[in-house]
Amino acid sequence: MTSSDSLHETPVSQWHDKKRYWWMLGMAVPALFLVGMGFVALYNSLGWTTAASISWWIGPILVYMIIPLIDIALGPDGSNPPDDWMEKLENDKYYRYILYAYTPIQYTGFVFACYFVTASNPSWIGYDGPLSLIDKFGVMATMAMIGGIGINTAHELGHKKVQLERWLSKITLAQTFYGHFYVEHNRGHHVRVATPEDPASARFGENFWMFLPRTVWGSLKSAWHLEQQRFDRMGKSPWSIKNDVLNAWLMSVVLWGAMVAIFGWAVLPWIILQAVWGFSLLEVVNYLEHYGLVRQKTASGRYERCAPSHSWNSDHICTNVFLYHLQRHSDHHAYPTRRYQILRSWDGAPSLPSGYASMIVLAYFPPLWRRVMDKRVLAHYGGDITKANIYPPKREKILAKYGAGNADGGNSGDEKPGAGNSGSGES
Template structure:
C-alpha cells in the first residue's frame, strides 16, 4: 500500500498547506510544494540507510498463491487515479490567480509553481514504474492502463521499447538503455532518450511491414500512446489555459528523466558475452545491479530485484526474488540516483564494483568506446587480453 504514498503525499501536502497558513506558518508552506524531491532525494535514502537491506524471498509454497492474489494488482490500478488527481490538482493550483482558501490571495509564486511542477514530475516518473509493471503483463486491460499511466510524461513509446527492445538487448552495447562503464549520466541521457524513441518507432514500423501494412495507423502502439499524451495535454490546456504549458513540459521532462537515471544505474558496465554462434548469451542475474534495501523496494514494487525481473519478465512484482549471485548496489535506488548526478562520486563508488565483478577483466565489461584505452590502461588490461 505504501507504493501509493508518493501520489497520495501531494494530496496530503495540500491539506498541510491549508493548516500551516491557518497557523501562520507561511514560510514553511513554501517548502511543501517541493515535497517530491525532498521525499525522493532525502527522506527515502535516509530510511533506506536506517532499515537496511532485506534479502528474504517468499517461500516456494506461497508463490502460486501470491502470483494469483488480485490484491497486488489492485494496488497498481489504484496508483493511476491518484496520479491524475494529483496532476489536475497541481495544474489548478498553478493556473489559479487566487487561492484564498489555502491562504494565497494572489496565487502561487513562480518558485512555488516550479516546486509543484517538480513534485508532480516525481509522481509521473514513479508512475512510469507502475506502467512498467503493468506493461509486462498479458492482459489487454493492464497493457492499456500502462499506456494511460505513461501519458503524463509523454513517454508512451517506453511501452514498446522496454518490452520488445530493452529486454532483448539488455546489457549489450546495442541497448540504448544500458549504460556503459565510464559513461556519465549526462552523456547517457541524450543517448538513451533518443535511442529509445527511435528504437520503439523502428520496432513498430518493422511489425507492420511484416504484415504488409502501413505503420501510420492508430493500431501503432507508439502512435496511440503518444495520442493519449496529446489528448491529456490538450484537455489540460483547454481547462486551465496556456499558462500551464511550461509546467506541463517541465514535469514531463523531469518525469521521464527519473526513469532514465534508474535505467542508468540498473546495468552500468555489465555486459552479456557472445557465444560461439555469435549471439549474446541469455540474460542472467549477473547482468543487472540489484538492491534489496527495503524502503525503495516498497515504493518501487520490487523493481530493485532486477535480475529476477529480467530472467522472468512476466513475473509479478510480489514474487520477485533476491539472487545471491547478482551484483549488488551499495544502497537503494533513491540513494544511487543522487550519486549518478555527480559523475566523480559515481565513478568512485561504482567503477571498482564493475572491476571486481569481472575480476579485473574489463574486456568482458560494457566499456564506453571513448574510454576503453583509459580504463584498460588504468586496470592493466590490453585489447588482446
C-alpha cells in the same frame, strides 16, 4: 545460481508476506501532491508561510532524502516467498488493486497541479494572489516525481497479459509523454539488455548526463523501429491508431490538450517541465540498473542469455516497497511477467551498496558515482575491465588506466562484442 531465502526454517504453512500491507505505501506516491496540498493549507492557516512553501516540494524531499535515509536505517531484506506460495501470491488480486489505484490518484493530483500553477488567487488554501515562482517549481517537481515513479508502475503493468493492465500502463505514461516506453522496454530492452546495442544499458565510464540524451533518443528510435517492423510484417502502414507508439502518444496529446483547454497556454511550460524531469527520473534508474555490465558472446557469435550477473540489484526494503521490487532486477529479467510480490532475491547477483533512491543521488554527481561504482564493476569482472561494457569515447583511456595491454582489448573496432564495447549503442 539459486535464489536466497532467509525463511528456510519457517514451515510453509506458517509463512506469510510480511510486506503485504507495506505495499500500500505504493499508493502514497501518487497521493504526494494531495498530501502536500493539505500541508500547504494547514501551514498557511497557521501563518507558517515558509513551511507551506516547502510543502510543495514534498516529492523531491521524499525521493531524494527521506527514502534514502530510511534505506540506510532499515537495511536490506533478502527474504523470498516459499515456492509453494508463488502461485497463491500471483493470483491474489489485492496486489493488483494497489497498482490499479495509482493512476486515478495520480491524475487527480495532476489536475490540481495544473490549476495551482495557473490560478490567480487560490485563496481557499490561504493565498492572496498567485503562487510564487519557486512554489510553482515545487508543484511541478512533486508532479515530476509522481510521473517518474508512475513510469515504473506502468512498467509493472505493461509486462502483464491482462488487457486492462496494458491499457492502464499506457494511460499512466501519458503524463510524461513517454508512451513509447511501453514498446521499447518490453520488446527492445528485454531483448538487448546488457549489450552495446541497448540504449538503456549504461556503459562503464559513461556518466549519467552523457547517458540521458543517448537513451532518450535511442529508446524513441527503437520503439518506432519495432512498431514499423511489426506493421511491415503485416503488410500495413505504421501510421495507424493501432500503432502502440502512436496511440500511447495520442493519450498524452489528449491529456495535455485538455489541460491547456481548461487552464490556458500558461500551463504548458509547466507540463513540459514535469514531463522532462519525470522521464529523467526513469532514465537515471535505467542508468544504474546495468551500468558497465555486458553479456558475453558465445562461440556462435550470439550473446549469452541474460543472467543474474547482468543487472545491479538491491534488497534495501524501503525503495523496494515504493518501486514494487524493481530492485530485484535480475529476477525481473529472468521472468519479465512475474508479478512484483513474488520477485526473488538472487545469491551472487551484483549488488549496489544502497537502494536505488540513494544511488540516484550519486548518479547525478559523476565523480561520486565513479568512486563508488567503478571499483565494483572492476571487481565483478575479476579485474579484467575488457569484459565490461565500455563507453567508446573513453575506451583507450579506461583500458590504459586499468592495465589493459592494448586499446582494443582483443576486439576489433567494428565488432559488437560481448567483452568490451565498440558498437554505437544505437538500436
